[in-house]
Amino acid sequence: MKPVTIRPLQASDCMQQLTALLHAAYASLVEQGWNFTAADQSVETTRSRIAEGHTLVALQGERLVGTVSIRGPKRADETYIADAPPALYTEPGTAILSQLAVHPELRGQGLAERLMDAAEDWAQAQGFAQVALDTAIPAQALRCRYLRRGYVECGGVQWRGKTYPSVLMSKPLTPLEAA
Incomplete structure (x- = not known):
């Protein structure tokens, strides 16, 4: 089996392929x-979600x-997909992790952990104090994954049009000078 490498998204990467990967990775949740x-x-939504x-x-x-996106806090007047962002997502020093996806054929090989490590490392290098994310409350396996990584549940949100309530989770980052 060929090794897997992780790198930043490049302008030459195909948005259709990235979107197809997201669809395949999230199909089991659907x-x-x-x-x-x-x-x-x-x-277009994929482009919009990665633009910031x-x-x-x-x-x-x-x-x-595989893929993952991470960004700094949202402005209070900025939308998160179609909703106002929860307060956690607007806190200064907060990086927001989203769109974590691994192709179904590669699940169980630690790739999601490697992607999260890389995203958290990027956030730490940018000086963010914490990483935040949300996931479906009924998605017990996902919640457990994040809890094992040191995330704590710190609130909830009901996104418009979603069939499930979401839990907000955050993880403090150690400043690089203290690491």
């Missing part, structure tokens, strides 16, 4: 009745097999 945005978002931050991609040879 089967459980959870309509995550990444499960069926358009290419730093996106990493995982490649196996030339094949796109």
Whole structure:
């Protein structure tokens, strides 16, 4: 099996392939009745969601097999997909992690952990004090993954049009000079 490399998204990367990866990775969540945005978002929505931050991609040879996005806090007047952002997402010093995806054929090999490590490392290098994310409350496996990584549940939100309530989670980052 070819090794997997992780690098920042490049302008030459194909947005259609990135969107197709998100659809494939989130399909099993849709089967459980959870309509995550990444499960069926358009290419334009993918572009919009990555425009404000730093996106990493995982490649196996030339094949796109994973991704994660991370960005700084939202402005209070900025929308998060179609909703006002929760207060956690507007706090100074907060990086927001989203669109974590691994192709179903590569699950169980630690790639999601590698992507999260890279995203958290980027946030730490940018001087962010914490990383925040949200996921479906009923998605117990995802919640457990984040709890194992040191995230704590710190609130909830009901995104417009979603079939599930979401939990907000955050993880403090150690400043580089203290690391």
